[in-house]
Amino acid sequence: MGDILExxxxxxxxxxxxxxxxxxxxxxxxxxxxxxxxxxxxxxxPIAFGMLLTNLPGAGMYHSELWTAFLDANSPAYHSYGAIxxxxxxxxxxxxxxxxxxxxxxxxxxxxxxxxFGPLIANPKSLLLGAAAQLGIFLTFLAANxxxxxxxxAGSIGIIGGADGPTSIFLTSKLAPExxxxxxxxxxxxxALVPVIQPPIMRALTTKKERAIKMSQLxxxxxxxxxxxxxxxxxxxxxMLPDAAPLIGCLMLGNLxxxxxxxxxxxxxxxxxxxxxVVIFLGLTVGATATAGSFLNVRTLMIxxxxxxxxxxxxxxxxxxxxxxxxxxxxxxNPLIGSAxxxxxxxxxxxSQQVGQEExxxxxxxxxxxxPNVAGVIGxxxxxxxxxxxxx
Amino acid sequence: MMTPLAINWxxxxxxxxLGFCMVITLLVVLIFILKLLGTVxxxxxxxxxxxxxxxxxxxxxxxxxxxxxxxSADDDLAAIAMALHLYFNGVHDVEPTEIHIxxxxxxxxxxxxxxxxxxxx
Numbered sequence: 063m064g065d066i067l068e069x070x071x072x073x074x075x076x077x078x079x080x081x082x083x084x085x086x087x088x089x090x091x092x093x094x095x096x097x098x099x100x101x102x103x104x105x106x107x108p109i110a111f112g113m114l115l116t117n118l119p120g121a122g123m124y125h126s127e128l129w130t131a132f133l134d135a136n137s138p139a140y141h142s143y144g145a146i147x148x149x150x151x152x153x154x155x156x157x158x159x160x161x162x163x164x165x166x167x168x169x170x171x172x173x174x175x176x177x178x179f180g181p182l183i184a185n186p187k188s189l190l191l192g193a194a195a196q197l198g199i200f201l202t203f204l205a206a207n208x209x210x211x212x213x214x215x216a217g218s219i220g221i222i223g224g225a226d227g228p229t230s231i232f233l234t235s236k237l238a239p240e241x242x243x244x245x246x247x248x249x250x251x252x253x254a255l256v257p258v259i260q261p262p263i264m265r266a267l268t269t270k271k272e273r274a275i276k277m278s279q280l281x282x283x284x285x286x287x288x289x290x291x292x293x294x295x296x297x298x299x300x301x302m303l304p305d306a307a308p309l310i311g312c313l314m315l316g317n318l319x320x321x322x323x324x325x326x327x328x329x330x331x332x333x334x335x336x337x338x339x340v341v342i343f344l345g346l347t348v349g350a351t352a353t354a355g356s357f358l359n360v361r362t363l364m365i366x367x368x369x370x371x372x373x374x375x376x377x378x379x380x381x382x383x384x385x386x387x388x389x390x391x392x393x394x395x396n397p398l399i400g401s402a403x404x405x406x407x408x409x410x411x412x413x414s415q416q417v418g419q420e421e422x423x424x425x426x427x428x429x430x431x432x433x434p435n436v437a438g439v440i441g442x443x444x445x446x447x448x449x450x451x452x453x454x
Numbered sequence: 455m456m457t458p459l460a461i462n463w464x465x466x467x468x469x470x471x472l473g474f475c476m477v478i479t480l481l482v483v484l485i486f487i488l489k490l491l492g493t494v495x496x497x498x499x500x501x502x503x504x505x506x507x508x509x510x511x512x513x514x515x516x517x518x519x520x521x522x523x524x525x526s527a528d529d530d531l532a533a534i535a536m537a538l539h540l541y542f543n544g545v546h547d548v549e550p551t552e553i554h555i556x557x558x559x560x561x562x563x564x565x566x567x568x569x570x571x572x573x574x575x
Contacts, residue, residue, distance in 0.1 A: 182488075183492070186492075189481040189485050190478075190481065190482070190485065192481060193481040193482075194478075196474065196477050200469075200473055201470075203469065203473075204467075207466045208461075213469070217469075286495050287492065290491060290495070291491070294487060295484065298483065298484065299480065299484075440481070440484075441477060444476075444480055445477050448477060449469075452472075452473060453469065
């Protein structure tokens with residue numbers, strides 16, 4: 063009888079707190095969004111499942127207290143990966159890749175191998191739109207400071223406005239690792255909600271006439287240009303901003319492998335196997351950081367609220383700069399492509415295309431919007447490098 | 455979280471202003487480099503034509519390159535338009551998925567047996 067009682071006492075049901083129960087319900091909801099609604103399922107599904115695993119009482123797959131000790135200078139386990147390997151669970155061990163900033167860089171390698179920078183090379187002015195869309199990052203940094211977050215935490219919250227998951231995780235793991243769970247979930251949730259968040263802002267800031275502007279066809283880009291581009295960008299950005307080198311370097315390595323045409327096997331591996339494996343590890347472990355203790359508090363709600371402000375400001379920044387460029391330039395730009403400057407490749411470019419076609423069904427903005435869209439990836443990595451240099 | 459009184463606002467404003475300006479500056483530098491790259495490479499591509507007399511090379515480049523690019527673009531657009539038309543209007547033949555036993559119609563034209571058995575003697 064005693065054994066039976068002991069067995070029942072060890073069951074997760076008996077040890078579950080209401081906060082853990084609520085987190086399980088949130089994870090079920092996220093799984094529903096990933097599977098049924100297909101909101102960024104490749105990432106949301108592992109994140110939600112990681113959240114499920116970490117909140118199962120007694121499973122012991124992730125130990126937030128180990129990572130607190132890892133960051134505590136007075137603890138014997140301070141910066142000791144050995145302690146993590148010795149005492150941690152499966153997700154603790156996988157989380158080392160996030161902590162060391164490895165996974166976001168590997169994902170960037172895959173992103174680079176899948177991205178065509180042709181539209182950006184054909185129209186380099188797109189880079190300006192990609193830069194303007196980073197406005198949201200810095201305005202949110204300001205707002206987060208005003209709300210009482212530390213500067214490092216504010217920088218990590220601001221980077222949500224870059225609409226770039228790997229960059230957000232990379233910067234947060236360096237500046238404010240205690241906020242990694244809420245920031246990663248906010249970043250990926252809002253990226254999935256780009257088609258909902260952006261169109262009202264785009265319509266509010268543009269006139270019907272502006273939305274109907276047709277842009278001339280982009281010039282063809284030679285293979286030589288496509289090969290030199292990643293080498294040149296890596297060299298220049300890394301020399302000007304060494305802290306951005308890991309992200310930009312991996313992004314451009316992936317792109318060079320794709321464009322040079324002599325390492326197809328490596329390029330395919332980066333695009334498929336490597337990318338998929340890292341996405342699984344990253345999603346699971348980021349989800350695992352969303353424990354009841356770290357997630358269910360007012361601070362998380364504030365981060366979620368500021369994330370949407372960051373997204374909105376970034377969208378507005380891109381659209382407004384495109385309008386300003388129209389004042390000075392002879393060849394008109396459709397301001398709707400400015401909103402694509404907030405990374406979120408290729409979702410933001412698709413939104414520009416859709417909103418443009420609502421006004422003029424014969425207008426095809428997709429390729430024009432891909433320029434600012436990939437410029438946004440470079441812009442957000444540069445912004446992350448700058449924040450890391452100034453706040454790290 | 456820090457208390458609002460502990461915020462070093464001058465540093466916060468400096469990071470905000472300087473950070474955003476640095477993003478813009480760095481990307482503007484990249485714009486110039488990309489433009490330079492485009493110019494250098496397009497000149498390098500045109501360089502072999504320098505062997506021709508100057509006026510002939512200029513005339514050829516002025517006429518042939520845009521014309522070739524336009525023709526190529528037009529061909530691409532025509533192919534895409536045709537594919538979309540065929541797809542959306544269901545112009546492709548629909549192959550029946552049923553298998554039939556072919557009934558051979560025999561006549562004096564295609565069947566030796568028929569012809570032999572029905573000889574009019």
